[in-house]
Amino acid sequence: MTTPKIYTQLAQDGITTATYTLTGVVLPQNPVLSTLSGLNRVSISSFMSSATAYHPSYSTGGNNGTCIGNAFSLTVTGNFNNKNFETYLDLSDGATAMVNGKPYFNYTAYNYDNVATVVVTAEDGITTSTFTIGVTTTVAGLRSLNVEEATLSLENVVLYPNPTAQSDVTVANVGTASIVVYNLLGNVVYSTSATETATLPTSTFNKGLYFVKITSGKTSTTKKLVVE
Numbered sequence: 389m390t391t392p393k394i395y396t397q398l399a400q401d402g403i404t405t406a407t408y409t410l411t412g413v414v415l416p417q418n419p420v421l422s423t424l425s426g427l428n429r430v431s432i433s434s435f436m437s438s439a440t441a442y443h444p445s446y447s448t449g450g451n452n453g454t455c456i457g458n459a460f461s462l463t464v465t466g467n468f469n470n471k472n473f474e475t476y477l478d479l480s481d482g483a484t485a486m487v488n489g490k491p492y493f494n495y496t497a498y499n500y501d502n503v504a505t506v507v508v509t510a511e512d513g514i515t516t517s518t519f520t521i522g523v524t525t526t527v528a529g530l531r532s533l534n535v536e537e538a539t540l541s542l543e544n545v546v547l548y549p550n551p552t553a554q555s556d557v558t559v560a561n562v563g564t565a566s567i568v569v570y571n572l573l574g575n576v577v578y579s580t581s582a583t584e585t586a587t588l589p590t591s592t593f594n595k596g597l598y599f600v601k602i603t604s605g606k607t608s609t610t611k612k613l614v615v616e
Contacts, residue, residue, distance in 0.1 A: 426508035429478035482511025522579035
């Protein structure tokens with residue numbers, strides 16, 4: 389709401405006046421419905437490497453990054469002791485963001501041991517949109533599996549228990565691989581890297597059908613996972 393403007397008009401007789409009050413309303417920029425989403429681009433970097441992902445409404449492709457719906461997924465190669473990366477979020481004009489409940493500032497470091505949640509608030513200060521950022525790290529210098537080795541490894545991948553109710557799920561026989569879990573909307577709900585085995589925190593997932601994508605080298609496989 390803008391400040392009201394008061395105008396006074398003098399009639400032709402030079403005496404009679406009429407007063408008018410004009411009030412304008414600034415329409416909010418909805419981060420979901422605007423031409424650009426509230427979060428246009430995500431970039432993360434470390435001393436060793438960096439990655440970028442673009443929202444589909446902004447651009448296509450990305451440097452080691454993709455975006456499905458409002459879920460950003462990035463892969464960074466390097467030697468890492470943790471996933472505390474320097475992060476840059478390209479926001480629409482007037483938008484602000486919270487990452488994992490903390491205010492976002494340009495090039496702020498956030499921990500990506502788990503999927504980060506980004507809540508973007510439009511310029512009206514009310515309208516919000518939620519995004520997720522999942523980061524997968526790969527260690528530089530590891531011997532790459534050839535296609536036959538990777539295929540054999542992924543053919544032996546098993547998830548158990550599946551279906552699952554209360555317990556977490558073990559992903560076994562993955563070799564050296566990255567694991568990304570998607571919900572039915574295509575949003576990334578969890579991502580990690582693994583050597584031989586990994587544990588998915590499915591006890592924290594909502595009930596439903598999920599897709600677990602395991603990637604080793606240039607080979608990948610997708611398994612269905614049911615949480616009851």
